[in-house]
Amino acid sequence: MAGGLYRVEPARAHDAQAARLADEVRAGLTARPRWLPSKYFYDDRGGRLFDAITRLPEYYQTRTEERILAAVAGEVVAHVRPVELVELGSGSGRKTRLLLAAMAAAGRLERCLLLDVNAHALQESTRALASEFPGLSVHGVEGDFLDDLTGLGPGGSRLAVFLAGTIGNIHPADVPGFLGRCAAQLEPGDGFLVGLDLVKDVRRLEAAYDDAAGVTAEFNRNILHVLNDRLGADFDPGAFEHVAFYDAAHAWIEMRLRASRAQRVRVPGAGLDLAFAPGDEIRTEISCKYTRESFETLLAGTGLGLDRWYTDPEALFALALLGRRATPRGGNR
Numbered sequence: 409m410a411g412g413l414y415r416v417e418p419a420r421a422h423d424a425q426a427a428r429l430a431d432e433v434r435a436g437l438t439a440r441p442r443w444l445p446s447k448y449f450y451d452d453r454g455g456r457l458f459d460a461i462t463r464l465p466e467y468y469q470t471r472t473e474e475r476i477l478a479a480v481a482g483e484v485v486a487h488v489r490p491v492e493l494v495e496l497g498s499g500s501g502r503k504t505r506l507l508l509a510a511m512a513a514a515g516r517l518e519r520c521l522l523l524d525v526n527a528h529a530l531q532e533s534t535r536a537l538a539s540e541f542p543g544l545s546v547h548g549v550e551g552d553f554l555d556d557l558t559g560l561g562p563g564g565s566r567l568a569v570f571l572a573g574t575i576g577n578i579h580p581a582d583v584p585g586f587l588g589r590c591a592a593q594l595e596p597g598d599g600f601l602v603g604l605d606l607v608k609d610v611r612r613l614e615a616a617y618d619d620a621a622g623v624t625a626e627f628n629r630n631i632l633h634v635l636n637d638r639l640g641a642d643f644d645p646g647a648f649e650h651v652a653f654y655d656a657a658h659a660w661i662e663m664r665l666r667a668s669r670a671q672r673v674r675v676p677g678a679g680l681d682l683a684f685a686p687g688d689e690i691r692t693e694i695s696c697k698y699t700r701e702s703f704e705t706l707l708a709g710t711g712l713g714l715d716r717w718y719t720d721p722e723a724l725f726a727l728a729l730l731g732r733r734a735t736p737r738g739g740n741r
């Protein structure tokens with residue numbers, strides 16, 4: 409029970425975060441097509457709904473990734489030899505333990521740094537990890553992986569991980585820039601383990617985002633609850649229908665909310681007064697599906713190279729172990 413040290417701090421002041429939310433919502437809901445950043449799914453209720461998704465029969469991603477990770481954590485740690493684990497978008501942090509245990513077994517575990525948008529989830533997981541791993545120093549940074557990476561500080565003997573296929577939420581055109589910024593927080597020899605959902609049968613993909621129990625639908629509508637809570641909006645989430653489909657040309661799942669009737673919505677915190685016609689849609693998420701080839705293409709010039717590619721027997725999901733190269737050729741801004 410002898411707990412290690414832990415602390416949580418915001419990457420930027422809370423009023424700056426609130427201003428960013430208002431700006432992003434204003435930009436997204438006045439754009440055509442309308443859209444919202446998917447990081448706003450994850451308030452406490454959204455985090456619980458996502459945890460419920462991970463246990464659905466249709467949502468193969470989490471259990472498959474966990475199986476791969478359990479099999480390869482030791483090899484990843486032996487390859488990178490890290491003293492510090494950094495997790496981007498850590499959420500409830502379950503898979504973090506597998507990696508920390510492998511680092512502890514190698515006798516090199518010192519620090520763990522978690523970056524997540526949900527401060528409560530960070531409080532919970534940092535406290536739990538500090539008590540489970542004696543002597544471990546755990547640091548939580550409340551922020552998002554697109555804007556707050558520099559809050560992670562410099563690398564060195566660092567293994568960074570970005571699991572669950574969350575990189576799929578980033579538009580492929582923005583992935584090389586994102587990877588370059590990740591590389592900038594790493595030193596040569598450091599590792600970056602990335603979870604990727606793979607291209608597969610369309611029915612299997614679509615079922616994973618439109619489950620029979622309706623949990624994903626409720627998760628999707630939760631983003632409207634978040635705008636109600638944080639911006640004083642008066643969305644009626646029940647007046648929006650869950651839409652999820654695979655766009656083969658882009659190789660991504662797209663989730664939308666579709667107005668089921670005409671309605672007016674006020675979003676005072678973003679200064680908006682919106683009119684929706686029946687059938688009007690808001691895009692709430694893209695979740696890109698990769699192949700080894702399509703992902704490797706995005707690595708060029710990022711300062712990261714593919715060291716290992718791990719997958720399950722059915723090739724549903726992959727873990728790509730990237731290594732920080734000594735000579736990046738630009739692309740890290």
Ligand code: AVJ
Nearest residue numbers: 461572573574576577624695
């Ligand atoms: C947590 C971003 C990996 O894209 O599959 C689950 C989120 N959205 N069901 C994903 C999600 C709908 C999930 N990630």
